[in-house]
Amino acid sequence: MLILADDLGYGEIGAYGQDIIRTPRLDRMAEEGIRFTDYYTAAPICAPSRCSLLTGTHQGHATIRHNSFNEGLEQESFSADDVTIAELLSDAGYATALYGKWGFGPDDRYFAHPGDEGDPSHPLQRGFDEFTGFIYHHHATNGYWADYWWEGNERVDIPENANGARGRYTPDDYVGRALDFMRVNAEADQPFFLMLSSQLPHTPNHVPDFSEYDDLPMANDTKKHAAMVTLLDTHVGMVLDQLAELGVADNTLVLFTSDNGPHNETTVYGGTDPIPGPNIFSAGDDIYFNANGPFRGVKQNLYEGGIRVPMIAWGPGLLAPEQQGAVSAHQWAGYDILATIADVAGVSAGAGDGISVKPLLTGGQQQAHEYLYWERFKAGAPTPQYYLNDRGRHGKFVQAVRKGKWKCLRWAPGVARDGSIDITIGGTNPQLVVPVARVPKDAWEVELFDLERDPGETVNRAPANLSLVQELTAHMDHAHQPPAATR
Structure with missing residues (x-):
């Protein structure tokens, strides 16, 4: 089982240092499982991160590397050559299901033009037997009380939410369907793979009840964010309890993580004041709750706060005793x-x-990566903290490598992946970029951080470590392949 939160930061769970938001079930999950301190999402934004997760390819090789919907385009889709976790397990006889956010469009009803049932990039065409939720990213993020969703390849109206009504809170509904899927397959002694892809706690801050946080001196919208994280925690507890009740907990691996670092997007959805506090326009959820923990950056940044996220592995019968x-x-x-899932x-x-990482989970000898690799081709929503941390380089192509204690970032002068400075025709559509001046790689801006001494990435050590910079940037050159559309 894979439980994927949306925009949950490293520091938003009690087990990772949170002292305001209550997450008792995730804390207990960490106490019974393995809590990873140096796990990273594959990208700092939604669609690229989820593509890499589902296909096992880093962003130098992945099909989807951009949140194109933020540029007024339809969401990028999987290619015919992509193979997902669900396809592998389905071929091996597993029942497979996804509930919640898919995020790989298209959803033509969302764009108000003819239908698209059975699109090759939809869940049922990518190995999932069952799906209930949201195809398109923006439908998911605005869909807490959506007036329709998808059931398999069919779009189904939710009349209780028609015309702006709030009769059915969709996360509660699809979690219930996930529990039903677990019960049916466990009772049939059928192996299953379940991906519970929650919208929580992505903005906007929508939750049925936030009275648990009435005592906090903050804007109601910020209280709602806390309540969303606690509700996510409750949903995780429901899943773990169901496994125990069905008698299959000892034969199940559960991974819990997030798709990227915490958002700073409340401003995008109506908040205007980036400073947290009781002001009704406060948009500082991430600041108030120290959502990125000790790290610099938020969602969209390739600094640690944008990509280092919680990861808890739980499996009473699968984890080695010393690992629990x-x-x-x-x-x-x-x-x-x-x-990892395929190996298990x-x-x-x-x-x-x-x-x-199955060897680590089961007490064996674990192989390590020579290095970890990321790249970001443009970003998305113009949020204050993302801009602040990128220091004027927001939107530019950037790569990052971690090797041991060292983290290296390299910034292109423009948005193009090849280092050219660009003139953009008709807005910011990346397909309309015209390169006009290629800039040598040695003219790119480079930063190097010692994460053991400086986890907050405050001191650039590149000037004093030029040979190390050369080694790490060579890894970047090796890891990056141009996307198929631009090769």
Whole structure:
């Protein structure tokens, strides 16, 4: 089982240092499982992160590397060559299901033009037997009380939410369907793979009840964010309890993580004041709750706060006894999840960039990556903290490598992946970029951080470590391949 939160920061769970938001079930999950301190999402934004997770490819090789919907375009889709976790497990005889956010369009009803049932990039065409939720990213993020959703390849109206009504809170509904899926398959002794892809706690801050946080001196919208995280925690507890009640907990691996670092997007959805507090226009959820923990950056940044996220592995019958309750500093990333799940299921992962962490989970000898790799081609919503941390370089192409304690980032002068400075025709559509001046790689801006001494990435050590910079940027050159559309 894979439980994926949306925009949950490293510091938003009690087990990772949160002292305001209550997360008792995730804290207990960490006490019974393995809490990873150095796990990373594969990208700092939604669609690229989820693509890498599902296909086991880092962003230098992945099909989807951009949140194109933020540029007024339809969401990028999987290619015919992509193989997802669900396809591997379905071929091996597992029942497979996804509930919640898919995020790989298209959803033509959302765009108000003819239908698209059975699109090759939809869940049922990518290995999932069952799906209830949201195809398109913006439908999910605005869909807490959506007036329609998808059931398999069919779009189904939710009349209780018609015309702006709030009769059915969709996360509660699809979690219930996930529990039903678990029960039906466990009772039939049918192996299953469940991906519970929650919208929580992505903005806007919508939740049925936030009275648990009435005592906090903050804007109601900020209280709602806390309540969303606590509700996510409740949903995790429901899933774990169901496994125990069905008698299959000892034969199940559950991974809990987030798709990227915490958002700073409340301003995008109506808040105007970036300073947290009781002001009704406060938009500082991430600041108030120290959502990125000790790290610099938020969602969209390739600094640690944008990509280092919670990861808890739980499996009473699968984890080695010495690993139950352990804290691990093993360095791994979202593109390792496919290899790990395939390994646990006894299925070949095929070609990819991931390394299974099953040996670590079960007490064996764990192979490490030579380095971890990320890249970001443009970003998305113009949020204050993202801009502040990128220091005027927001929107530019950037790469990052972590090797041991060292983290290196390299910034292009413009948005183009090849280092050219660009003139953009007709807005910011990346397909309309005209390169006019190629800039040598040695003219790119480079930063180097010692994460052991400086986890907040405050001191650039590149000038004093030029040979190390050369080594790490060579890894970047090796890891990056141009996307198929631009090769």
